Amino acid sequence: MSRLLEGRGELGTLMRMARLIERAQQHLRDHLPAELAEHLFVGGFHDGRLTVITDRAVWLTRLRYEQAQLLSRLHELPGFEAVSGFDFKVRPVRPPKAPVRQTRRLPARAADELSSCAADVDDPRLRRALERLASHAEQEP
Numbered sequence: 001m002s003r004l005l006e007g008r009g010e011l012g013t014l015m016r017m018a019r020l021i022e023r024a025q026q027h028l029r030d031h032l033p034a035e036l037a038e039h040l041f042v043g044g045f046h047d048g049r050l051t052v053i054t055d056r057a058v059w060l061t062r063l064r065y066e067q068a069q070l071l072s073r074l075h076e077l078p079g080f081e082a083v084s085g086f087d088f089k090v091r092p093v094r095p096p097k098a099p100v101r102q103t104r105r106l107p108a109r110a111a112d113e114l115s116s117c118a119a120d121v122d123d124p125r126l127r128r129a130l131e132r133l134a135s136h137a138e139q140e141p
Contacts, residue, residue: 048084111137
């Protein structure tokens, strides 16, 4: 696996390209105003042109005005001297977010009811399940 990731084979080439694109993205973001930088994503490099993606058309317009400055900044990076221009695209870019965890509360009174039900149940599996559920009740301070 390390041989593949270090640059031997197709995966190594892909990993090098991914690192270059990441460096380009960070370098361009570092030289833009903060409100614009967070909306710039580098999507790829093909035929001497860097694909720049943003999430809304308003940011695309601002990036077009910054195009000459971005190109000169990009030429500062080793490996990007041959970039001749940009292809701008608008795509909704959503970073992965962890789902919001929903916390549930079980009032002490409800736990008492569950415990009472568990005491009256003959099925041992159902009794254990009700007792386990009742054990999640809020503790009184």
